[in-house]
Every structure is written in C-alpha cells, then in structure tokens.
Amino acid sequence: MDEIVALYDAAGQPAGSAPRSRMRAENLRHGATAVVVRDSLGRVHVHRRTDTKDVYPGRYDFAAGGVLLAGEVPLAAARREAAEELGVTSALVPLGEADYADDQTTYHGFLYATEWDGPIRPQAEEVAWEGWTTLEGLAAMLDDPTTPVMPDTVGLLGDWVRARLADRVSPEQGWDSETVVVEDRWVDRRPRRPEVVPRLLAETRLLPRIAAGLPLAVPVPVVLGEDPLWVRHPIVHGEPCRPAMLTATDGAVVGRFLRALHDTPPEVCAGTGVLSAEEALADLEGGLAGMRERVLPRLSPDRHRDAHALLDAVAETTEVCLVHADLGPDHLLTVDGPVTGVIDWTDARIGDPGLDLAWTLSGTPEPFADALVAAYSPTPGQRARGLLWHRLGPWWEALAGIDFLGEEYVASGLTGIAARL
Numbered sequence: 507m508d509e510i511v512a513l514y515d516a517a518g519q520p521a522g523s524a525p526r527s528r529m530r531a532e533n534l535r536h537g538a539t540a541v542v543v544r545d546s547l548g549r550v551h552v553h554r555r556t557d558t559k560d561v562y563p564g565r566y567d568f569a570a571g572g573v574l575l576a577g578e579v580p581l582a583a584a585r586r587e588a589a590e591e592l593g594v595t596s597a598l599v600p601l602g603e604a605d606y607a608d609d610q611t612t613y614h615g616f617l618y619a620t621e622w623d624g625p626i627r628p629q630a631e632e633v634a635w636e637g638w639t640t641l642e643g644l645a646a647m648l649d650d651p652t653t654p655v656m657p658d659t660v661g662l663l664g665d666w667v668r669a670r671l672a673d674r675v676s677p678e679q680g681w682d683s684e685t686v687v688v689e690d691r692w693v694d695r696r697p698r699r700p701e702v703v704p705r706l707l708a709e710t711r712l713l714p715r716i717a718a719g720l721p722l723a724v725p726v727p728v729v730l731g732e733d734p735l736w737v738r739h740p741i742v743h744g745e746p747c748r749p750a751m752l753t754a755t756d757g758a759v760v761g762r763f764l765r766a767l768h769d770t771p772p773e774v775c776a777g778t779g780v781l782s783a784e785e786a787l788a789d790l791e792g793g794l795a796g797m798r799e800r801v802l803p804r805l806s807p808d809r810h811r812d813a814h815a816l817l818d819a820v821a822e823t824t825e826v827c828l829v830h831a832d833l834g835p836d837h838l839l840t841v842d843g844p845v846t847g848v849i850d851w852t853d854a855r856i857g858d859p860g861l862d863l864a865w866t867l868s869g870t871p872e873p874f875a876d877a878l879v880a881a882y883s884p885t886p887g888q889r890a891r892g893l894l895w896h897r898l899g900p901w902w903e904a905l906a907g908i909d910f911l912g913e914e915y916v917a918s919g920l921t922g923i924a925a926r927l
Contacts (some may be wrong), residue, residue, distance in 0.1 A: 513536045514614040518603060523576035527798035530578040530611075538613040539584035540659060541596050542601075544664070544712075546623050547728055547738050548692055550644050551592065553628065553636035561611050565633070567656040568644055569663060570594065573613070580616035586635050588620065591926055592636070593627030597621045597669055601666060606748040608656045615662050638731055641671045649842040658794070664774055665672035680836070682706075682852050692738050695724065703735050707850045708779035710737055712854060715774050716828075722763045723839075723847035742847040744839025749870050760838070760866060761881025763848065768827040768859050775828060781782075781855035783826045789855075793905065801904045804920055812927045824858045826888075829856050834865045834899075859884075860891025868896035 508525040514537045521535075543551040550568050559565045570591040577667040581598065588594040595769045602616040628636050639647070644667060647653045648660060675687040682702045683695040684782045699704045717724050725739035743853050747756075775782075779791060794817050803812050830837075831853035839847040863884055867875045884892070900922025905913030 508577040512578060512592040516605075518605070518614045523666070526573065528666035528894045532659060533612050535607075535614065537578075537580065537583070538571060539574065539580060539614065539616045539618065539645075539683050540569035540571040540596060540662060541584050541588045542617075542619045542663060543588070543592060543622050543683060544568050544619065545638060546621060546740070548670075548688065549638040549640055549730075550756060551622075551626065551636065552639055552692075553592075554829045555836070556630075556632060556634045558631070562656055562658075565654045565656050566647065567659055568647075569656075569659045574616075578618045581618075584616060590745075591629050591632050593624045593625065594620060595623075596622045600787075601663075604662050606661050608657060611658060613658075615658075617662060617666075620841055641667060653842070680850060681722040681746065681911065683823070687741065688738070693740050693741050694730075694736065695727070696734060696736050702852065703754050704779055706737060708781075708854065709851045711781050712775060713851060715778070716770055716805055719770070720763055720848075721759065722845065724851070725849055742757070742839060742849055744846045746836045747838045747845060749835050751840075751843070752845070752870050752874040753843075754927035756840075757877030758868070759845050760874075760879035763876070764859075764862050764866070765882050767830065767920045768862070770828045772826075772856055775856060780828075781857070783856045786826070786857040787823075788857040790857075791821065793902070796905050796909075797901045798810050800908050801901055801919070803921075804904070804916070804922065809924065809927055813923075816894065816927065820898050824860065824891060827859050829855060829857045829859060829861045831857055831861045833862050836868070841890055848892045850875050858891055859888055860895050860897070862886060863892030864899060867892050884920055 510523050511529050512520055513522045513524055513529070514535050516535070516813050520537070524534055524892070528534070552566055552568045555563060556564050570588045571584065572587045574580060574593070582596055585595075588598070597622050598618040599898055601619055604615050604617065606613055606615055626636055632746060635853075646654060648664060648667070659905045673689045674700060675690075677685060677687060679685060682699070683697055683706060686694045688694055695706065709725075709884050710729055713724055713726050717726050725742050727737040727739035729737045730738050773868050797817060805813055830851060832847065832850060833848070837848060837850045838845055838851060867889065900919045901917075904916050904919025904923060907913060907917075907919055
C-alpha cells in the first residue's frame, strides 16, 4: 500500500501530503522522526537496516524512526516508529527539531531520546541486525570511514552524541581505580594496576547480590568492557563525609548498615571472587610482611618494639564475616548532612569485622561512635580489634607510598604511624 505522508515546508510547518512513492521519486520535503534509545547504563542501541529499505539500505543507524503519515502528530509518530521498529514503548524526551537534505531524502526531523531496559523486538522488515554499544563505541563507528552509518542521523544527532561523550568529570582519584563521572549519572572505573582487576570484577558480582539488603545506597557496577576492564554503575550521590560533622543519627544508620553487612551469610559471596577467609588471611600476612620489611625500618628505633607488638596483634586469628574493609571518610557519603551511601568496595572480603569498626569508632565524634555501638552491639573483642586496625591504618598508606604512590604518601603514613603507636 502506498502510504500518504505528511509534507513540510522550509519553515518546518505542515504543507499538505503526498503518496510515499511520489515523495521519494521527487525527494519532497516531508516530516520524519528519530528516536535515540539508551539503556539505564547509557549505552546506545544500534541496528543495521535491511537491504530492502527504500533509502540507504544496509546502513547502520543509532535511531529508530520514519516518516510522518498525513495528519499524524510528531510525538505520536515517534512512539509508533519506536514500538514498531524495536518494540520500545518508554516515554520520549524531545531533543528538538532540525532539517536534513541530500540527494536521496529531504525532511524536517523531530528528534527524541528514551531510556529502555526491556527486550528489543526488531521488526524483521526494517532491522537486519541490532545490539548495544557505548557512546565511545558509537563515536568510533561514526569516525570509521569503512562503517556505513546513516548520514541523516549523523547530521541531525552526531553533535548530540559528541556532547554526551564530552560530559565527563574526573573527581579526586583513589589508589586502585581511575574514576570518571559520566553525564552526572554514572561512574566509570578502570583499574590502575593489574592486581586490581580481579577485585574490581568481584565488586560487579557481589554488590548486585547484597545491595537491596543494606540500609545505605551502594554502587551496583556492570562490566562495560573486559580488555581492558571497564565497569560502570549509576552514581551514588553525595560528597565524602566530614568526620567532624557526623552526628549520632549518622552513627545509628552506619551501625545498622554494618550489622546488616556483617550478618550477610558468607555463602552469598560464593563465585564472586571476593577474597575468602583463607585468601584474606594470606593477603594480610603479605601486607604485614611488607610492613616489617619496608616500613618498619623507616621508623625511629625507639618505636620498633611497639611496632612489632602492633603487627603481631593484628596477625592474630579472629572471627570473620563479610566486610567492606576500607571504610573511611572518603567512602562514606553524605547529602546535605545525613549519611546516604557507601562506595569503593574493592577491598571487600571475608575478614575481621574489626576492619569496619576501625575508623568508625576511633576516627569519628563521640556521639557518632556511641550511637554506632548502640545500633551494632560490638563485643569487647571486636572493639579492641577495631582499635588495632585503626592504629594500623597509616601503615597501609606508607606501604602503598613505597610500592607505587610515592614519597608524599610515605611521609604522611609515617607521621600517622608515629601518632597512633
């Protein structure tokens, strides 16, 4: 059937109608829609047009769309095309209007974007292949002269893609991963060193299993690329807490969070790559050996006895559970005051619960610590272990400085060691 399509004038206004065959034959200016489909991690849906399409057959496209029928409202047409072509029925966000013209097609375009995590149901007559790609992957397609992409979609939406791709901010960086905030919606992380790779992968398997059972927000990362590793998670909003501003209410919340985390059955970690109790003990022993060999010699000789005693005490066997293992002010987030989230789970393991009670009991205001104790109910032994781990904290900074971070971290760590011994 020869569809009757809506014609548009140079001002972007409806100007009658014509059969589709005449519109194509005479390249009449008509109305058309384009819908960019992204998922909840920001990936873009791309597809290859069938070889039977009347315009640009066989080319790749990153928008669903088509011509407006006579009398059709643009938004309704865009919804129709997205549903028919891909099975996408989510709400559309307008991106504006623009004109496109070449020797094959001339139209006034109505542009939209939508977010969709449901199944893609490609229309066999329209779509020969379909899949998802990152904005980086899409930009590479657009820059590759050997990849045939729809010129009109590039002309109308290429700048929109580039603008999204440029919306990247690098916050203050941690020790293990390079971090980038993407479009103020997602956080991308890439490991800085090979030994971080399995720990970052373990996060992607552990956190989806435990997030719903925790009373504070945590990241739920997904692997976007494997070689090199690249993970993304929806942003956990907040700023690193200022310890002096933490309240008793915050302490109660963190106490409940730690109780829920530490009560997580260890079998939940099976197959995640999170360090087992045996692996965590071996990791600790390796760290303590490095401290004895490379950090302790830098201390004043009159500190060696106390240093050996601390390292020996930390090495003693204890009860174990699932722990965050790096809970400090940089990883506890607040929004307008209250604590809201916990980030950076790279060190999560089956380990000593005192790890998570170190800074939270010894580096925070007394009302916070008292409320945490009331909510968590640590044993005297757990509190004592927390103090030991607090005293050990600067040793890790000094060791990391010696191994890969530099002398600034060594000096800061040694100052902390002297203060806490």
